[in-house]
Amino acid sequence: MTGPMTEQQSPIPSAPALPEENRPFGAGPPSAFAPPTPWRRRLQILGWIVAAGLAVLMLLIAWLAVTAPMSRSLQPIAPPSISLMSADGHLIARRGAIIDKPVTIAALPPHVPQAFMAIEDRRFYSHWGVDPRGIARAMWHNIWSNGSSQGGSTITQQLAKGVFLSSDRTFGRKAREALIAVWLEAWLTKDQILERYLSNVYFGDNVYGLRAASLHYFDRQPERLTIPQAAMLAGLLKAPSRLAPTSNLKGARARAALVTQAMVEAGYITKAQRDILPPARLDVRETPDATTGTYFADWVLSQARDRAGAVYGAQQVATTLDWRIQRLAEAAIRRAPLGRAQAALVAMKPDGSVVAMVGGRDYGESSFNRAVQARRQPGSTFKLFVYLAAFRAGMTPDDMIDDTPITTGTYRPANHGGKYRGRITLRQAFAASSNVAAVRLTQKVGVDNVIKVARDLGITAPLTEDLSLALGTSEIPLVELAEAYAAVAAGAYPVLAHGLPPEEQGWFDRLMKRQRHFSDDQLDMIRDLLSSAANRGTGSAAALRTSTFGKTGTTQDSRDAIFVGYAGGIVTAVWIGNDDNAPLPGGAAGGGVPARIWRNFMAGAINEPVEKVPDAEQDPDLVNAIANVSVETNIGNVGLGIDEGGMTVNIGGGQIRLPVVQPPAQPVITPPPRATGPTQPPEGDSPGP
Numbered sequence: 001m002t003g004p005m006t007e008q009q010s011p012i013p014s015a016p017a018l019p020e021e022n023r024p025f026g027a028g029p030p031s032a033f034a035p036p037t038p039w040r041r042r043l044q045i046l047g048w049i050v051a052a053g054l055a056v057l058m059l060l061i062a063w064l065a066v067t068a069p070m071s072r073s074l075q076p077i078a079p080p081s082i083s084l085m086s087a088d089g090h091l092i093a094r095r096g097a098i099i100d101k102p103v104t105i106a107a108l109p110p111h112v113p114q115a116f117m118a119i120e121d122r123r124f125y126s127h128w129g130v131d132p133r134g135i136a137r138a139m140w141h142n143i144w145s146n147g148s149s150q151g152g153s154t155i156t157q158q159l160a161k162g163v164f165l166s167s168d169r170t171f172g173r174k175a176r177e178a179l180i181a182v183w184l185e186a187w188l189t190k191d192q193i194l195e196r197y198l199s200n201v202y203f204g205d206n207v208y209g210l211r212a213a214s215l216h217y218f219d220r221q222p223e224r225l226t227i228p229q230a231a232m233l234a235g236l237l238k239a240p241s242r243l244a245p246t247s248n249l250k251g252a253r254a255r256a257a258l259v260t261q262a263m264v265e266a267g268y269i270t271k272a273q274r275d276i277l278p279p280a281r282l283d284v285r286e287t288p289d290a291t292t293g294t295y296f297a298d299w300v301l302s303q304a305r306d307r308a309g310a311v312y313g314a315q316q317v318a319t320t321l322d323w324r325i326q327r328l329a330e331a332a333i334r335r336a337p338l339g340r341a342q343a344a345l346v347a348m349k350p351d352g353s354v355v356a357m358v359g360g361r362d363y364g365e366s367s368f369n370r371a372v373q374a375r376r377q378p379g380s381t382f383k384l385f386v387y388l389a390a391f392r393a394g395m396t397p398d399d400m401i402d403d404t405p406i407t408t409g410t411y412r413p414a415n416h417g418g419k420y421r422g423r424i425t426l427r428q429a430f431a432a433s434s435n436v437a438a439v440r441l442t443q444k445v446g447v448d449n450v451i452k453v454a455r456d457l458g459i460t461a462p463l464t465e466d467l468s469l470a471l472g473t474s475e476i477p478l479v480e481l482a483e484a485y486a487a488v489a490a491g492a493y494p495v496l497a498h499g500l501p502p503e504e505q506g507w508f509d510r511l512m513k514r515q516r517h518f519s520d521d522q523l524d525m526i527r528d529l530l531s532s533a534a535n536r537g538t539g540s541a542a543a544l545r546t547s548t549f550g551k552t553g554t555t556q557d558s559r560d561a562i563f564v565g566y567a568g569g570i571v572t573a574v575w576i577g578n579d580d581n582a583p584l585p586g587g588a589a590g591g592g593v594p595a596r597i598w599r600n601f602m603a604g605a606i607n608e609p610v611e612k613v614p615d616a617e618q619d620p621d622l623v624n625a626i627a628n629v630s631v632e633t634n635i636g637n638v639g640l641g642i643d644e645g646g647m648t649v650n651i652g653g654g655q656i657r658l659p660v661v662q663p664p665a666q667p668v669i670t671p672p673p674r675a676t677g678p679t680q681p682p683e684g685d686s687p688g689p
Helices: 037-067 111-120 133-142 157-163 173-186 192-198 210-218 227-238 247-267 271-275 295-308 323-335 381-392 426-432 435-445 446-456 467-471 476-492 508-510 520-535 593-603 619-624
Strands: 081-085 091-097 314-318 344-347 356-358 401-402 423-426 551-556 560-567 571-578 631-635 638-643 646-651 654-659
Touching: 081 295, 111 192, 111 227, 111 247, 157 173, 157 192, 157 467, 192 210, 192 593, 192 646, 210 344, 227 247, 227 423, 247 271, 247 356, 295 646, 323 344, 323 593, 344 476, 344 593, 356 446, 381 426, 381 435, 381 446, 381 467, 381 520, 381 551, 401 426, 401 435, 423 426, 426 435, 426 520, 435 467, 446 467, 476 520, 476 560, 476 571, 520 551, 551 593, 560 593, 571 593, 619 646
Parallel strands: 081 314
Antiparallel strands: 081 091, 344 356, 344 571, 401 423, 551 560, 560 571, 631 638, 638 646, 646 654
16 A cells, blocks of 8 residues: 555554564563664763773872872971891991082072983973873883883972882872872972972982082082083982992993983073083082991992982881891901901802991991902912813813922912922812912913803902912902802802892893803812812811801912801801001911801801810911821721811711821911012912912
8 A cells, every 4th residue: 555654654664563472571562762873882881981980080089199198298308318227127227318408499500400300301390290291202212212211200200209208119109109299289389399309309429409419529509500510410310329420420421411412402502502511520528427337338328229219208228137147247357366457258148148247347447348349369269260160171079180380381380388299189189279280270271261250150350361360369359259159059150249138020130130050060069179178178277067168268478368168058258458468467378367257257157056176276287287188988887087187086876086286387488489470479378379
């Protein structure tokens, strides 16, 4: 049927209604409205998501406002101070800050604040506390750069960090920082924010604030700073401890050049002005540091400040130092018969965690840290690297070597006291610390391979490239020597000494900084030699009841005496000598006072009771008198052992110790100087080199 449509007729045919009996259970009558189209449905969902997001954002802002120290952000920033704590909670040292009066922007030359804004926050006067453009630029740079990184924090955000008493790098703290930055922008003028920032920021050398830094580095008020001086100070903010010009003038000037270039790019100065600027010259004004200190605290403080970050107020930083072990170390040095000589001790776990450090007899008399800052000849302790190189070349402790005078070539080293043993094993040569054997080994394996082993084990000091290297003629910090022996204790290298607990590393850092491991054979062999030296050789005065490993070192004319070794999970290096490099009296040797200091300290550190042994029985020259004889035999159920301390008879389960009467020590005989060749090497340990 055709015809015009009536009002009741639909232009679009609808689906026939289902009979009542065929309609699904629970379904209502057919809807009179068309279902929403897909795009309207999507808009509804998007609206719900936006509403939920806004609700979450409002809740987050409310939480941040409650937890962030908003009111404290407007108060003056408390002067910073750091308390270094031992691993077991004792106060090691408390360090206050060098501060001075705040600065006023109106009184400063324009180029002073401009230097800081150019390198830290060029849009400071245009953003509202947080700079999205700067954050995006920094992210883009960090993604595409080849290792260098930029930060997107504004000066206001950096000032906001100062109201926190921790340096956590969590998202929550960063979010509260941003909120405080906006809050500061609402309550303070831009000049007030910049004044607060410049008056409190850290400039290295324990100096906080622009006025204190200007006086410290240039001995002038900040109102008189030149462009190069302002640029250098602004450049320090990236890494104040590392770039402090008092210790790294080259780095500070290089960074200042980047600041002046940034000033050109920002339009503060012209390129022509930049090109004629001279480098800033220092005029350091020493400021008394009203603090408490120790050798360990001095060593670890700059790293502690860097880890704490730009935070103010009283802070506590945990270190690796063990309070009980540190007191034992100080007592061992204090009781030692040093005369007028100095001494140093550094003790660490095999992973490099330093548990004790003594840099001299008396910190009050001299704060110079001889465990870290001094470089002295290691003597025969360097032979560790020679013998490791030999083992890498395929030799074993049972291989033979000539312990006889070297009569060829221009280099003629001699054994201590002119004593030679003929054809002996590497084990015997190491235990007796034979000079000529070490030189012959170095000739055999090559000086370069010995240096390679030293570098692998963490020695960074310059090393001589001649045969005298075998006898420890290159000067090395005591802490590096301890690191090398710690690598043997750990079975992996390199080991880096550290005074703060390691920070969590990303997978890339773990991959790049992973340790290498000794082969099982090499590790067993070098430990065999270190055990022989510490228990039956020149270091026998250091032997403990537990397994003891170590090596003595004595340099020419007894200018340095050293013992380095490990036992019970602690690696310790002990040095004695004079600051002016004068010979020690009485021909002191590494197997004498240093070995006894080591033994007394280590016994307490690992909780091992040690009998008091008269010094005469521990004198290394007396060990030399019996020629380092070591004989072991078993006859039935009878065991017989002869060593430098006497004879031990084991019958069944019982043991009888028969000490030997030692003859007097042999006098030290200095070989005549050579006419040609390298500098005379250290004469070595007693009784060996």
